[in-house]
Amino acid sequence: MNQHALEDVDVIDLGQIYNGAYGSLMLSYLGADVTKVEPPFGEPLRSRVADGDGEPPELVMLNSTKAGITLNLKAERGKELFKDLVRDADVLVENFAPGTMEEFGLGYETLSEINPELIYAHGSGFGEDGPKSDRLAMDLIVQAESGVMDVTGRPDDPPTKTGIAPGDFLGGIHLAAGVLAALYQRARTGEGQFVEASMQDAVYPSLMSQLANYYDDADVPSRTGNRHSSLAKAPYNAYEADDGYVAILCTSDDHWRALCEAIDREDLRDDDRFATNVDRVERMETVDAAIEEWTRTRTRDEIETTLSAAGVPCGSVQSVKEVIHDPHLEEREMVVEIDHPTEGEIRVPGTPIRLSESAKPDIEPAPRKGEDNDEIYRERLGLSEDEIERLRSDGVI
């Protein structure tokens, strides 16, 4: 159990901001050696702190366990060094706008000639081809184009984004999955390939309930607040508690009867007008009002304890602060507190991918900008101290 799934896999990581960086983080947590390569002025995330040189929490959270070097891909000497790095790498991850690597003269065709075993992974907003492939794509744009905004919010609200970044993270993990599939294929064929995953593509399947509504000709508004997306289940909502909200839903009539007993509404349990889900959907307002009458005077904890004991599906609406300190996520090491040189104590994500026979990630703080320049340029590329110093003064690294 001391080995990792991706033992000896060497990843060059041009991933930046969220999308690419998350894909390579997952590879890193699976045991790959990931070297994050930033321009000398730092990847875009660093500009979120005043001097452009620092460690914003996003960067710290998405780059744990990676090594970090700087390299100017616009300089001729920088391009040469990059090719040297790629020459014996297994994987390259990047999420620049489509065409950027070709502009650097470092596109897939060039790099695959240098290293035919290279797995080259490109994450983007809209992918390599198709009429929207040139579009600038931040998560908000992808949320608009992919339908996420259309289906989020209350019926009378305008379309609403979701606070999470589904494009970046669904895109990033699909890209990592593509790399893993290509590694598996390469173990058989000995050949590398080009891998891509776009944010819009990756979000599409998650619209499943609304895709189904479309084919069911379901006559429901595109946005249903916290109610079921086709208004086909009751109870199903977030109910106000004394100290916040609790999500409660019933997927069976047994759940409903158990809920009625838990909230002391045996009268509803025995009322034929509420016996089946179809009945309850017809009287959704009454159902929701009855539940909220009970929840409103109780804390989320009381509600959760009572309903969980009764076997009714429920969950507190947790604040971000509560999620970061969720004892469940702590116990599972999905949040791990590290001591970062500049950020101090900060909780970074662990890995959602758990393998019983692969060692857990040994989470190290994200590299400071260029932290591993000396080591990697000296030991991996065999440069002398003098050469490294010259690269530094020439602005190549």
Added chain:
Amino acid sequence: MNQHALEDVDVIDLGQIYNGAYGSLMLSYLGADVTKVEPPFGEPLRSRVADGDGEPPELVMLNSTKAGITLNLKAERGKELFKDLVRDADVLVENFAPGTMEEFGLGYETLSEINPELIYAHGSGFGEDGPKSDRLAMDLIVQAESGVMDVTGRPDDPPTKTGIAPGDFLGGIHLAAGVLAALYQRARTGEGQFVEASMQDAVYPSLMSQLANYYDDADVPSRTGNRHSSLAKAPYNAYEADDGYVAILCTSDDHWRALCEAIDREDLRDDDRFATNVDRVERMETVDAAIEEWTRTRTRDEIETTLSAAGVPCGSVQSVKEVIHDPHLEEREMVVEIDHPTEGEIRVPGTPIRLSESAKPDIEPAPRKGEDNDEIYRERLGLSEDEIERLRSDGVI
């Protein structure tokens, strides 16, 4: 290029509803042979159509290209047959509530004794351990517990779910990635392992902007509508058009100046009070009003055409119907129209994972319930017609 990444990988798929079924769909699209195993009365999704025997669109969309058999895992003979199936399988995927397979006597320990090379993948709401592991976990519950609801909606709204199912799909693709990592590791070690991915874990990193706000001590509301999650960028919003909404944002001052020119507001471009992002954030209401004054009288198409030509990041808020028929997704074969035996013409998702040297999925309609019983029980398990008939009449298949 006629081969698939997962050539010769054999997957037994107990995945149901969204989470597990999506994970195994991705494996199927990568070329694995996936056999969907349902109870004789069908997986839960089938109950969404009246006779419980049918093909709701969700099932059709998440089970393309799989084979389908029925098997009663509660019957002794069913357990035996299941063990026979697993004996020479590579992967088992399931997303039952934790403990269910152990109740069937078919837990990982039992199955890994029968087949030490088996990769056993379990998808769940909250994972195998930790205080919440026993919780019933539908996507809404996970959205509550993981913070998605807290960060979605306008500041004055209650916490709001997102219309997509982030728990199911982020969980499902992380599970598939775990399987791929385990396959790669097995190619080296020859041994299988237990893989898990929970929905809450998988959602956690996608809360990145809010996790960062927490550490930045950013004094912003937890919900910011369509504005930037830390109210740190302007313009950044969904603006009303004549026929809907368009998302527009500027990540640089160049974007801002280009936008001002495109909307004929050179006065704003030249106004020092709006020169930098910090300035514009201070005057966010004015900025948003100026843009919306222009967008409101134009169609989404006009706005997109004008702003894209000016190099300003933007995207129409598309309805679900528009997304399903998006020419971009069509050209990329991310939506593929198939002719399904009972559903007729229906558009199913393609794969977000693109590999240049692995054949594209050859998308076949999802199996009807038990469609491949005869073939698989006869050819794979060597049963006679009589035996298969008896299994059928005994309710085992």
